[in-house]
Amino acid sequence: MNIIDDFSKKLLFWFETNGRKDLPWQRKITPYRVWVSEIMLQQTQVATAIPYFNRFMSRFPSLDSLAAASIDEVLELWTGLGYYARGRNLHRTAKIVTSEYSGILPLNLEGLLELPGIGRSTAGAIISIACGGHEPILDGxxxxxxxxxxxxxxxxxxxxIEAKLWKLAEKYTPTKRADLYTQAxxxxxxxxxxxxxxxxxxxxIEDQxxxxxxxxxxxxxxKKPRKTLPRKETVFIIMQTKKNEILLQKRPQNGIWGGLWCFPEISSLDLIEAWRKELGFDGEIKIKKLPELIHTFSHYKLSIEPVLISCIKTTTPDMGKNNYIWYDKQNPTKIGLPAPIVKLIESI
Ligand code: SF4
Structure with missing residues (x-):
């Protein structure tokens, strides 16, 4: 037996008796379930992904149901999982597959790689795990x-290095039982x-x-060579009524926290009055500064200065135009919120 066959045979044998076979995405295997699990498992540990996967599947049991949902519903289920582009891409891809592929994921490398958020490793996992196809994967x-x-x-x-690793992954992935080898x-x-x-x-494979x-x-x-992350600053305006309703604004689809709901932002505290005037939020207010929060993104650190404004609920003609809503903490609307926003809402 050559060294390559030996490697994959040992892994397959080990998986038979020692591998996990009862993770939620290993039950009722379909390309859709494998795809969603693979996207969730990027940058997320298995234990964290399990409850998200289960909630996602009970709300969107099929690709069609995901395509028919609103982006707010999808991002609400993604809240806390981070890297929200993953959720937005799942939704976009579901819509594309529904309209261009009659609701069935294309099960070949070229077709899958055309879809938003699907890279070679995810495509390989879908093809091998869901169909037993001979495609390697290369996750972390x-x-x-x-x-x-x-x-x-x-x-x-x-x-x-990645190119070298892909070559090895191709060599070791067996033509038969690629589904089990990939999981192994x-x-x-x-x-x-x-x-x-x-x-x-x-x-x-200890001996080799x-x-x-x-x-x-x-x-x-x-480890990835470290770079000192640049720092940006912002002010979050937390407008709260006596009934605990909080003013939130939907962010544009592109960019940080795209499509999620956040507090309105200004660049400096001095601009609060101008911001209120411009939008027509008048009436008496009380302002309280809250402790600074630091949130680290992959490419910069954000220093957040939250200010709590107690106010009387007012609406302006521009509420809809500016994507504002009053968010009721006791009876929350189904929308996606980034982790620091959830933290701040819970703290006030
Ligand atoms: S480092 Fe240890 S556990 Fe990892 S492949 Fe080598 S022998 Fe196996």
Missing amino acids: NVKRVLMRAHAIRGWPGERS IMDLGATVCTRSKPRCNFCP CIAKHQKSQTAYPE
Whole structure:
């Protein structure tokens, strides 16, 4: 048996007795369920994704039901999961698949890669797990296993390293039982070859793992080279009525927190009065500064200065035009809220 067959056979054998087979997305496997789970599992741990996946499936059991939903409903179910572009892309893709592919995900690499939010690894997972097709995947767990097994130096996001890893992933993915192999290598990375404490004694490829032989497992993969993140500042205006209704504004679809509902924002506290006047929110108000919040995005840090304004509920002719609503904390509307907004709403 050559070394490549040996690698995949060992993984398949290990998965048979040790792999997880009862995760929600491993039951009633369909391309739709695999796709949603793969998108949720990007940047999210399995344990965190499970309740989100279950809620998502009970609300949108099929691709058609997802396509028919409003973006607010989708983002409401995404609230707290972060990286909201994933939720927006799921919704956009469901609409495209409904209108252009009669509601059925195209089950080939070219077709899937055309759809928003589907990269090669997600496409590979859909084709292999849902259809047993011979397509490799390369998520974070798989990268870690391959980098350790071959002692590949560097950061896996670097183009040349990624290309090397794809070549290995292609070589190891067997033509038969690709569905089980894909789940096996993902599972090995998630449960045995973990980031900080790999359990090499339980690993089926221990004897051929170079990092293990070098006793340098945790040196792979290397971290992304650090950059100092720039800092931006903003003021959140939390207008609250005596009945605990809060003024929220929908953000534009593109950009940070696109399509989610946030507090109105201004660049400096001095602009509050001008903002009120411009929008016609008059009447007596009381202003209280709340403690600063720092929220870190992947490419900058946002310093948020929240100010609580107690006011009488007023509406302006521009409520709809400016995408404002009064949000009732006791009886919340189904809308998507970013995590810092949820935190602030809960704190007041
Ligand atoms: S032997 Fe250890 S480091 Fe190597 S792949 Fe297995 S768990 Fe990971």
